[in-house]
Every structure is written in structure tokens, then in C-alpha cells.
Amino acid sequence: MALLLSAVRTRFFDKSNKPLAGGKVYTYEANSTDPKLTWSDTDLSVPNTNPVLLDNEGTAYVYLDGNYRIRVEDKDGVLIEDNPFVQSFFTKFGLPADLVIDRNETQKEINDKTTQFVPSIGVLLNLIVRKDGMQVNVGGVQGGRFIYVEAEKDKNDGVITYNGWRRQWDGLNVKPEWAGAVGDGITDDTIAIQKALDFISSTVFDTSVEVMNKKGGGRNLALSATKYRTTDTLWVGAYTTIKGSCSLGFMSSEARKTSSVIFADFNDVNKAVISSSNFKANGSRVPFDEVTSGTQYDNQEVSGTHCIKLLDFSVVSTKKMHIGARIQNSPQSSVRIYTEGFDYGLLVNASWQSDFNCKTLSYKCGLLLLNDNNGVKTDGYYNSLSGEPLGYKNFIDFFSNDTDTLETLNDSSTKFGVVSRYSFGLNVGSLVCEHNTIGLAIANGGASIQTLYTELNTLSGFCSFSSNVTINDWGGSFDAYDMLLGANSILNINSITKSRSISGFYKVSQWNSVITVPLTYNFYKRGVIYKNAQDTIYVSSSGNDSNNGVIASNPLRTxxxxxxxxxxxxxxxxxxxxxxxxxxxxxxxxxxxxxxxxxxxxxxxxxxxxxxxxxxxxxxxxxxxxxxxxxxxxxxxxxxxxxxxxxxxxxxxxxxxxxxxxxxxxxxxxxxxxxxxxxxxxxxxxxxxxxxxxxxxxxxxxxxxxxxxxxxxxxxxxxxxxxxxxxxxxxxxxxxxxxxxxxxxxxxxxxx
Incomplete structure (x- = not known):
């Protein structure tokens, strides 16, 4: 419905109150100089010219739609009247809200204070914006409370702001659903999760390694207690935290329904499910299967991804895959997740002063700390899966002949719980390694281990070469052997309580090895030092020459x-x-x-x-x-x-x-x-x-x-x-x- 400016035909008069024959009526947006059409019919289908030309009686059909500025001139262009605001009682959509009064408020005032509800972001984007600051509640997986910010009308990041509609949030926790993730375990959520990660910290190369090293996020990707299906690697930028509801355990069939799970369903299984986003100086991304060094970072040959945190969620594949999570040049990071179904549960390099506390079921190695992981803290539970590794790439190939260990440890079929190489100052709080070939291996480095538990490792619970290691408390049972010690092994054990091993020592290298064990450790190998031994050897007719002989309860026979x-x-x-x-x-x-x-x-x-x-x-x-x-x-x-x-x-x-x-x-x-x-x-x-x-x-x-x-x-x-x-x-x-x-x-x- 439209409003006729006056009854039947609108008649205009000059200043002498005579009909304004041949006059001109100019129409604009209210309080502006922007032209605005009027209409010659109630349906607003036939527009008038602008200006509207009056007949010999000074009349014309003039229908208004909304508010106008109206300027009236005579036929010679002399100004008769200029009214900056003329209000129409009706628009083509009905009666204007500011003309309807309820008590002491207009309907417009009431509408402006009312928060609307729309079912989806798509509907929100087609909503008529009433004012700057308008608020709307949105349903669906991307939903939430939104406020319209006129200054951001051209901004759309697909997570927080949609063409001016800004999500109301705490400024810290981003949900993957906001970027379109469904989390039903069926829908492919890869693109949506990556969009959310890029909102937190960009994983797109920008200008140079130096520029990339200055980027960072500082926000959290808050995973819901559900399963997110992914089909390609999720790249994580610096200062990004991904946090879930909880991680799974080994008896967790029910927990899988109510915990945060990244479910990998890749066609190409020779990839990593999650990887830090690092770049080379030429702008190419560092592959997840390349092992970069701290020196390369120092020389700005590769970019770093500082302070990544992966906390309280699970990375699971029902297909045999290469890597669960890959952390490169990511110092001061923290990983506390569960992984299952991968050759390598977690692969880390050049990430000094980081903290890793994971649970893994792996085919090759649960946690591999490979090069320049100094001052790292490690805990967790690392178990193996039955079956041969996928074997796409074997990172554990450094047990050469000159280490005086076993070259068969380089075989792709050899399984490890945890391996640390070139990590100095490694600090282990509580570590459990079970059902592997080797439980824990320390190579070319040093470690201080508070508590170690090894069980049912088919060759040895512990292996080292060219390392200085202290184990404060070691427990376990059913390892084939306790130790396989190569050249330059310095091992100090303060307490060890293990049972049912074939022998304590599979091998102690003749080369530069110093092994110190407690008096109560009842295995002997030439050159092993027993702490606090009193230079006394005990012999009994019921003893055994494989005993240590240094205390009366473990006597020799001869x-x-x-x-x-x-x-x-x-x-x-x-x-x-x-x-x-x-x-x-x-x-x-x-x-x-x-x-x-x-x-x-x-x-x-x-x-x-x-x-x-x-x-x-x-x-x-x-x-x-x-x-x-x-x-x-x-x-x-x-x-x-x-x-x-x-x-x-x-x-x-x-x-x-x-x-x-x-x-x-x-x-x-x-x-x-x-x-x-x-x-x-x-x-x-x-x-x-x-x-x-x-x-x-x-x-x-x-x-x-x-x-x-x-x-x-x-x-x-x-x-x-x-x-x-x-x-x-x-x-x-x-x-x-x-x-x-x-x-x-x-x-x-x-x-x-």
C-alpha cells in the first residue's frame, strides 16, 4: 500500500496561493540530495519523472514510499518550498513501525530492542538490517548470538564475522562448528576445521620465513565431545591450542561416543593427520616427513610454529596410517592426546622445552623425538598394535655397526615405545612402554627419568648408545631382557624392581660404557658397578654364578x-x-x-x-x-x-x-x-x-x-x-x- 501525497491528485500552490501551473516537484531521500522516486499508482508500478511536472492546474498523481525531502519550484525555477522531511503514513510494505504507538513507545522502538531468531547463517545474511548494533540469535551448527557492525559489512571470515554480522564470543575459544563442521563422524569436516585453524593462526605463507615467525594466534580451537571426520592433513599455525573434552584410553568403546575425536579417513594413508605448518625460505611447505633442525630455524631456512598445544582429544584411524601428529620446529609446545592406528603416534623434531604426555597404540613407534628436542619433558603410555608397520618411511635407521648395538634394530618391523635421539636434558616424569620390541631407546643424548615401567617388550625394556641416562625408579616385568647398551652408554639406575626377564643384560658394549645399578639388582655383567658395594662377594652352595654376588640374598655358587x-x-x-x-x-x-x-x-x-x-x-x-x-x-x-x-x-x-x-x-x-x-x-x-x-x-x-x-x-x-x-x-x-x-x-x- 502506498500513500497519495494528498487526496485524489496532489495540488501545489505558489506563494500567492494560486495553482502552480507548470511547476516542478523534486523528490529526494529525506534530509539528503539523493534523488528518490515517487509513483503515479498505488501499486508503485509506474514511477513518476523526477522532477514531477504539474499540469495547468498545478496537480499530479504523486504516491510516496517512505520518507522524503520535497523541493517545489515554479515553471521558471523559482523556489516555492523545500521541506527536508516528509513522512509517508504507508509504504508498499505497510504502515511504518515508528507510526504505531504502544503506550509511550513506538513499534520501531520496540522492534529495535527485540532480538530476532533465525535458523541459520544463510537466513541471517538475507535479513534486513534495521540498525547498526542490531542483535540476532542464529540456530544450526554455526549458530550463536550475532550483532551487526556497519563498519564490518564487507568482512566475512566464515567463523566470527559474516558481512557485518559479528559473533558474540569470549574472544578465546573458537568452535569448529562455527566454520561449518558438523561433527557427526560422517560429514567431511576437514575444510571447516582448517578454516577455523586459519582464523586462529594463518597457515598460508606470507612474504618470508621472518614474517611467518612473527605470526601467531593465541586462541583455542574448542572441540566438542564428538567425532570429526577428516580426509586430509590439518595444518596448525603458531600459538594455536586445540583442546577437546577428553582423550580416549585403551578400553574406551563407550568414551568414543562422548569424547573429542579426530577420525582420519584418508585415501592417501602416507600422510600425517595433524601437522605443524612450517615453510621453507622459498615459500614451499616443509613436508611432514622431512626432519628439519634447530640450526635451519636459527638461519631462517625454515619457519617455526611456537607454542602449539594439542590437548585432551584423540586422533584415530581405522586404516593403517603413517603419522598421527607431526610437530616440527615448535618450541615450547605441549601435546597431551591419544593416538591409535599409526606407524608413528607422535613425531617431533627441533621443539625444545616442550611437554609431551600421550597415550598411543602404534605399529612402529609411539613417540619419536628426533633431533634438537632439548629440555623436553616426556610422560605417557606407549603400547604397540599387532601387525607389521605400514613402512612408508622408516625414521629409525641409526643403529649402525659403530653404535655396537644391533643393526637389526633398523628393520622396519622393529617396534619401539619411545625413541629419543639428539635430545639433551630430556626429563621423563612417568613413562610406561609395553609390548614393543624395545620399550625406551635413548640415542646420542641424555635423559633424567623419574619413573620408568616396561613390560613384555620382546627384546629389551631399555636401549641406549652414546648417551648419559639416569633412571631413578624402574619397574616392570616380562621383558625378554632389561637392557641393551651400546657404545658410550653411561647409565645410572638408582632403583630397579623388575621380574621375570631372561636376564638383565642383553648386551653391554665393551666400548666406553659405565653402568651403575643398585645392590639389589641381581644380574651381573663384567664392568657393571653396584652402588654402595662393600667389596664383599657372597658364595653359597645354593647360589648361582649369574647372580650379582654383592649381597647375601644373591650369592654366587662357586x-x-x-x-x-x-x-x-x-x-x-x-x-x-x-x-x-x-x-x-x-x-x-x-x-x-x-x-x-x-x-x-x-x-x-x-x-x-x-x-x-x-x-x-x-x-x-x-x-x-x-x-x-x-x-x-x-x-x-x-x-x-x-x-x-x-x-x-x-x-x-x-x-x-x-x-x-x-x-x-x-x-x-x-x-x-x-x-x-x-x-x-x-x-x-x-x-x-x-x-x-x-x-x-x-x-x-x-x-x-x-x-x-x-x-x-x-x-x-x-x-x-x-x-x-x-x-x-x-x-x-x-x-x-x-x-x-x-x-x-x-x-x-x-x-x-
Missing amino acids: IDEAISRIKNTYDFNDSTITRQQNKKFAIVLLDANIFNLNIEHVVNSNIDIYCAAGLATVLFTKNGRLVLNNCSIGFRNCSVSKSIDAGTIENACFWSRDGNNTVSISTGVVDIGGGGIAYCDFNGASILNLIFNNAEINGDASCQLVQSNFNDTSPHIVNVIRSRGTISSQIIGRPDKGVSIPLSWQNKILGL
């Missing part, structure tokens, strides 16, 4: 093994090189049984051998003897027995070769079945002190206390002292009284 561990130390640079050890040791025999000494031992250390329960016997068999070099051997509460051997010389229990040597036997029985107790070595020169205290010495006339080489050119000084006890009359009855040495030596014989 005295040969005990002396073997005492007599030599090992070269740090090459543990196959033995060096004579000159220290004082004790061998404690825990029960009153017979312990055979079956082989020759060259001894440079002082050894005190005693029985802690009753009277034990050390039986020197045919080939068993101790060759003494400037040392002392003492027996307390022990009997010494010499087996029956043919011959009369060079078949004694103790051979004095060099230096000042003492053999003392206290409170025991000495049975000389043949040969002698001590022998002065033909190839040496020494002082031999043979001391018996409260000892019973048995033997026939063929037995000797001291055998000699009878060579004046190889003399020895021999002191024989007996206090209390007895000596067999057959020995005493010999002309030499059992001390068979040349006459030229005999001025030093005492006690007979």
Missing part, C-alpha cells in the same frame, strides 16, 4: 667365580682389556659346605675368605691354585683341602710369584692330599709368609708345607709361622720338616 670378579678390573675404553686390581676384598661363604677351586687365578688383591655359618671347606682340585703377586690371602673358619695329585713339585695350592705375599689359615683343618700348601714360583722372586693359627694340618710324608723351585737363581724368602694347632707327625718327621727349599734359603725359617 668360589672360582668370586675370585674371577675380584682379581681384575676392566679398561673403560675397552672392557675386554683387563687390568690387575689391587684392593682388599672379602669372600663370605654362607654355609658349611665344600667349595671347589678348579682353575688357576693370578691374584693381586688382598682377599679374606671366611665362613659365616660353621666350618666350610675350600677344595683345591688338580688345576686349582692361586698365584700371588704382592698380596695376602686369609682363611678364617675355613678348611683348606688339597686333592691328591701325582708329582711332588709345582702342585701346591698357593704360588708365591712376586712381591710380599702372605697366606694365613686360622681355625680350620688343612688336608694335604698330595703336593704342598705353598710353592715358590720358579719364574718369580718374593717374600712368602705362611701363617697357621690354631689350624690342624694333616698329610703324609710326601706332603709339604712349602715347595721350592730348588733354583738358587730364583730365590724367595720364606717365613713359616705356626701358633697353636697341630702338624701331622709324618710331615714333621721329614728331614726338611715339610719346608722343601734349598739350604741357602733356610736361615729365614721360623717356628719349627
